[in-house]
Each structure stands twice: as structure tokens, then as C-alpha cells.
Amino acid sequence: MGYRSTKNLAIFTSLQLLIISVAVGLVSATGIPSGVHGITVSPALQQISIPRGQPSYTFNTGLANNTSQTVVVQLSARDFTGLNESGAISFLTPQKSNSNVHSLAQNITFELSQFVLTPYQTTTVPITIVNANELSNGGHYAAIIYKVTSAPVHGISNPVSVNEAVSSLVFVTTIGTGTQSLALQYASIGDISLTFPNTVNLVLTDKGNTQTVPTGVVQITNANNAIVSQTEINTTSNLILPQFSREFKISLTSYKFNPPTGYYTFKFYYKTPAQMGYSLYEKKFIFISRQAVILAVVILVLLIVLIAQRVKSIARINPRDKYSA
Amino acid sequence: MKSKIFNKIKKAYLLAIVAAFVLGNGLLLAPKVFALTYLVKPQIILTNMNATGSSSVIIEFTTSASNTGTSLSLTFTGWTGGAAGSVNTVQPVSANYNSIACTAITGASSYLPGVPAATGSGATVTFSGITTLTASHSYCAVLSSATAVTNPTVVNSYPAVLTSGTDAASGVAVDVITNDQVVVTATVPPSFTLVVGSNTDAFGTLSTIAANASAGVTCTLSTNGTGWYLYGIDSNAGLTSANTSHTIPALTFGTNKTISAGTEDYITGLPSGSTTPGTGGGSVTLPAAYSSSGLGNGAGLGNTQLRNLASYTVGPTSGATVVVKEFTSITGTTPAATDYTDTITLVGAGTF
Known part of the structure; x- marks a missing residue:
């Protein structure tokens, strides 16, 4: 009995050890860390003004490792350009970067191009723009890319490694060398409207050589020049890149309910930070209210009924006329 | 007699003065000294x-x-x-x-x-x-x-x-005073967080009779700014085996296609049913090239430029998710090896 229980205990313990060793082996073979790999960059974008002639400029960005893993971060800079009208960027290949007049990546240097972030560590990363006095006139921009490098993967067949990277967009203006100029490309206001406009799409283009933050006010006034609805554009301070357009979808705040049918004026005041006064776009439009449409339909129906009755009565008279003739 | 009368008058005055002093003391001075x-x-x-x-x-x-x-x-x-x-x-x-x-x-x-x-x-x-x-x-x-x-x-x-x-x-x-108010101002800079759920996305054993899909990697994105964009680039432009010196190539880049068994191909797709906008609401936008049904369609990433994989432009959000999957197909003559591999870099950026 004693021998059997000792044997059972040995078998049980051996099985347990086997299971544990297999599990440990699997984990170490995959190399998959247990935690996630989130990193935060702040600010995600920043605007820098460098005085004319100043050769270099150093600024800071913050990076946080939100994970329980130690990570290695590689720094690089990459030029970009606008992708569409919604504030997206398109990273440039090195070849295209060379011909980009707004290039900045080549002027960006790092004290450390690679560093370690311990679990939950936050660090400040100093970044220097060198030869700033040699930058061409106008705006320059690039993305600082913080790439978390992963350990090589072993023990999995046909794996795809996934690296993560976050970027901080840097927009530089050299004071006194840039031009900012806005042009309205499109406003979604027609000549006649059956619904009173409460949302408007506006497309602005930066005709200058420097990125700009447009500001402005949209108003709709009635025939007495009283404001019916109004709103401010670009309250989130979005940028327009030079020679690019950006769409602003705005919602108007109404001050008068159920505006009556009539002539209205759409007014758009807009400017760049460099402008003293606002540029003004005005467009008159006719708003036909639902009540007016219903009334018109009712009158039309009545007219049709009257005409139909008239035609009927004429048709009744005509045969007699025919016979009398 | 005359002096008696004078003395009486004098006493009366004295009494009046004393009385006035006592009264005044009682009413005015004493309360302030003793009783107040x-x-x-x-x-x-x-x-x-x-x-x-x-x-x-x-x-x-x-x-x-x-x-x-x-x-x-x-x-x-x-x-x-x-x-x-x-x-x-x-x-x-x-x-x-x-x-x-x-x-x-x-x-x-x-x-x-x-x-x-x-x-x-x-x-x-x-x-x-x-x-x-x-x-x-x-x-x-x-x-x-x-x-x-x-x-x-x-x-x-x-x-x-x-x-x-x-x-x-x-x-x-x-x-x-002139002004008893202090105007306090502060600037909250925009920040951006990207979490990639795993650093590996394994295919396992590849089949010659159907499209092969990786498990997929979930990316979680958060920003207090106006939105975010997610970009991707491929290091090998295909799945490369060092042992056999063979690459299963990505045949086209930036154009949506469905891979088919019997042809070597390698693409990336983001299943449209697996995106969530996070706390900001609205929806995540997938470009046509990389929007996937999850059944073997997407586009090649390529190793020359970062390509837009997903975006969110509604405003601040926390916890928006997208899943990045890889799909590949092979032929009966694709050299056998267990080390076919690729490295994809996902880059997140805030909108400007």
C-alpha cells in the first residue's frame, strides 16, 4: 500500500512538472510579452516660430511608456505633405522629400537616436532643428517618429512581426519669411433652398508659402440684416498647409426659429493670423419655407380643381352648341 | 443771615454739580470703563x-x-x-x-x-x-x-x-479694489496614444487550397486632438524565407484585391466589421484599398512608403480600435519552410 501511494505521488508530481515545463517552454518560445505596448506622444503636433537668422532651435516632446514592459524606442524624422482636405498627411519617400520645398526632416537632429523606456516611464525628448537660418522662405514641417523596436520572434512558423510607432508633427515658421493667404474655394450654399441651412461645408485654400490657422465667422442674415444664425469656424485650430485646401464642416447656431420665406444673405468672414481684417464672402439666397411650399401646393391643387370643373362645364355646354349649330 | 443764605445756595450748587457728575459718570463714562x-x-x-x-x-x-x-x-x-x-x-x-x-x-x-x-x-x-x-x-x-x-x-x-x-x-x-479676479489660463497639448495588441501575427502552416489569414493585430488609438490616422509600411514587400531565399511577394500595392489560392500573393486588410470608434462616437474610416471583408481581400503595403490604413476625424476619442490582418496565398511549388516572415510597422499620427 505504501509503495503504491508513493508511486502514485511520484507519477502525479512528474505530470505536474511536465505540464509546467511545457507551458514555460511555450511561453519562452513564442517570445510574446504578456502586456500591451502602448506609447503616448505629447504634443502630437506643435507649431514653432524661429526668429529669422537663428541657426538652431531646440524643443521638447514627451513620450510615455504605458506598459509593464521595457521598450526600446528609435527616433527618426520624416517629411510629409497633405493627403486630402481633412488634415491627413502623406509621408514622403526620400526621393520626393528632396524636392519638397517645405522639407524639414533633414534639419532635425536628436541627442539620442535610440533610448530605453522602463515600464510606465515618461520622458522628455529634446529635438533640435539645425541650420534653421538656411531653411528656405515659408513653412517647413516633418514628423518625428518614435518607433518601438520589437525583439525577434522565434518558435512560431511564418510569423509577421508588427512594430508600432507614434509620431509628433512639427510645423516650423521662420519669422518674417512666410506669406499666408486664404482663398475660399467652395461654400455649399445654393441660390434657392427649401430647408434653412444649418450645416455648411467650406473649403479654404492657403495660397501662401506658410501653413496657417484660419479663423472666421459664418453668418446668415435676413433682409433686415438681422442675424438669423451664426457660428465660428475652426475652433480646434486646424492647419492648412501651403498650396493645400482644407474642408470645414460647420454647424450653424440658430437665433430665430422657423425663419420665414424670403431673401437671406450668407456671409463668411475669414482671415489668417497674419491678416488684420477679415475677408468677406457674401451670397444671397432664397429660402422657401415648408409652410410656403404647402400653401403653394394647396393653391395649385385648388387651381387644378377649378380648371377641371371649368373644363367639365365647357364640355357640357359644347355639345349643345354643337347641336344648335 | 446773608452768609447762611449764601452757604445754602453754595451747597445746593455743589449738590447739583455732584449729582450731575454722578449721573454723567453713570450714563456715559462708567459703562465704557466697567460694564461695556x-x-x-x-x-x-x-x-x-x-x-x-x-x-x-x-x-x-x-x-x-x-x-x-x-x-x-x-x-x-x-x-x-x-x-x-x-x-x-x-x-x-x-x-x-x-x-x-x-x-x-x-x-x-x-x-x-x-x-x-x-x-x-x-x-x-x-x-x-x-x-x-x-x-x-x-x-x-x-x-x-x-x-x-x-x-x-x-x-x-x-x-x-x-x-x-x-x-x-x-x-x-x-x-x-480695482480687480479681485485672477485669470487662470492653461494649454492642454494634443496627445496621441497607440497600443498594438501583439508584436507578432502568425500565419501558422500555409495552405495551397485556400487563402491564408493571420490572426490579426488589434490596434487601439486614443487622442484628445481632432482625430488620428494610422499608416503602415512593410519591410520585405512580401513574406520572405531566409532558409529558401524565397519571397511570397505582394503583387500590387494600394489597390484592393482578393487573393486566390494557387497564386503567390501577400496583402494587408482591415476587416470593416472589426473597427470601433471609441468614446468619441462616429465611425472609423477605412480607405477602399485596405478595407476588408476579412475573407482574403486588401492590398499590398509595399516597402517604399507609409500608406494610410485607417483614420478617425470626428474629434477626441479614447479606445478606438482597428484590426490589421495579413492574407497570403501560395502555389504547390512555393518552397517549403517554416521561416517565412515579414515586419510591418504601424505608425499613428494625430491630425493637424
């Missing part, structure tokens, strides 16, 4: 000290050891109206200022006893409805109207008089 009691540390707080501004008033005082009276009045000396400052006739009384108890503001032990009310007349606010005060006890009250008093237009320190129960009137001062 005072409020302890009275204070008047104007909630708005700005010249030309209007203010509520917070009162606090401690009764003396013998004060068990029921009266209370407050006079802003010289606040007779207009530029000199004025006292509102209507004076609601409360135990709180902006929902904060006056006891918490002043440190007093209790609010005035009874059912206090007050009215203003001239420069004086007179309370009523106060029941017997407790001696040596601190009290507070709030003239809660935002226009309980209108401050003088001239910046200065102004005297006021607080009188309560049997204690003597106490002088206090209230300051009227």
Missing part, C-alpha cells in the same frame, strides 16, 4: 471687491461672555448711494454662499439662531427673527443677493459697523 462688552473678531467679507461691482456679504462674529441679545445690524458707513456705494433694500439671508455653508467659509460655529431675515435702509442692513444668541459663541450669516451691496467706485478701505445684541458696536473695514 464687545464682539470678538467680527468680520465682513465682500464676495466681489471690485470697484463698481455688486457683492454678496458674509458676516461673522463671536459674542462676548455676556451677550445673549437678539439683534444684529450692519452699517456701511457713508454708502449712501451712487458712486459712494449703496445697500439694497431687499436682503435675503442665507446660511450658504454658492452652496457652501458660511460656517465652512468663516470657521464660525453656527448660523444665526431662529429664522433670520433682513432689510436694507440707507446704509444699514437690519436683521430680524434672530432668537437669543449664546454668549461666547461664533455666528455667521450671508446676505445672499448678488447685489446685496453695490461697491463704491473709488478704490479704498471703507469702514463698516457691526452691532449685535448687548455688545458694543464694532468697527470693521472692507476693501474695495
